[in-house]
Amino acid sequence: MLSILVPIYNYNVYPLVLELHRQSLESNIVFEIIVIDDGSNSEINEENNSINLLENCFFTPLNKNIGLSSNRNLLASKAKYINLLFIDGDSVIIKPNYVKDFIDADAIENVDIIYGGRVHPETVFSSNQKLRWKYGRTIEDKTATRRNSAGYITLMFNNTLIKKDCFNQIKFDENLTKYGHEDTLFAYQASLSNLRVKHIDNPIEHSDIDESSIFISKVKNSLDNLNLIDLEHKIDPNFVKILRLYHFFKKYKLNFVVASFYILLNKMLYKQLISNNPSLFLFNAYRIGYLCSLNQKKSTLFDPNE
Known part of the structure; x- marks a missing residue:
């Protein structure tokens, strides 16, 4: 049945x-x-x-x-x-x-x-x-x-x-x-x-x-979810590769640096990712950068878009 x-x-x-x-x-x-x-x-x-x-x-x-x-x-x-x-x-x-x-x-x-x-x-x-x-x-x-x-x-x-x-x-x-x-x-x-x-x-x-722009938007939403799950301690960070990497950066206080690079370079990375030959390495860099940026106070980050 x-x-x-x-x-x-x-x-x-x-x-x-x-x-x-x-x-x-x-x-x-x-x-x-x-x-x-x-x-x-x-x-x-x-x-x-x-x-x-x-x-x-x-x-x-x-x-x-x-x-x-x-x-x-x-x-x-x-x-x-x-x-x-x-x-x-x-x-x-x-x-x-x-x-x-x-x-x-x-x-x-x-x-x-x-x-x-x-x-x-x-x-x-x-x-x-x-x-x-x-x-x-x-x-x-x-x-x-x-x-x-x-x-x-x-x-x-x-x-x-x-x-x-x-x-x-x-x-x-x-x-x-x-x-x-x-x-x-x-x-x-x-x-x-x-x-x-x-x-x-x-x-x-x-x-x-999905078109690349839509996919990137969905990936950001998924990372919002993952961040929420992590903040509420509902999952072991070692269960998810990108979350394990985020906690590694956080442990050694590198998450601020990664987040700052994301704020600085995200527009350039975005253009590459929606191109005809997107790099999965840069896509992973974009993802971890976005995840690191979620829990940083925006006032402490250099944002060239402001």
Whole structure:
């Protein structure tokens, strides 16, 4: 028995649901597919309403935005079955036996969480998308063998199957209303609960590649979340590479220096990152600089933009 849960915002998810529905029927399983739009009030939802015409499929648009964490919790609360499969709405199913591979009895019975992985397209046609695409291909697209070597740290929450009772032990932190790192906190809490995690090679394709400027904005939001999680002592800094580096700088009182360089150079770095050949090294420098700048009093930093 499988509940497939799809959080969306302003996106036509009907083609994805149609494919998931087809594969679920072919797999002869008891299933449901639940989609919730997070208050986009988009005209696209007229197309998404067609989901309700499919057997065991349900689409609900929310009147107001509640955030991804709350939307995922809401989806789980509406699920009827013991196995929850979370998949983001901008995913593309690239394997004909995708659903069947997830519901393999051996896989489901012996673990609590299964992560199938993700891949990005081999090419991207717009130079405006190069940063997100390059980061995805280089950092996020890992085989199951590589992911299993660091089972909790490499766990993401798109294309993830989890037992409902395990999900309910943790849930997503609804204080995190911005994009990003809500799944990092979930993975950390899963490690504290000793939930059994397995990584398999059953990827979806991340098809909706953000433009570089939008991606950078989302990354800043995610670092805001990570900073909040850290300030509230909800996570071990060693669990997240960039947070471990931030605490190293803080320990030796270098975070002020890094933050000052970020304030001085961020416009130049930004131009490079939105170029046709963005540097991931400079992207990491931009990220750690932004994180270090968050907890500095602005009056103590030299800001050439003021």
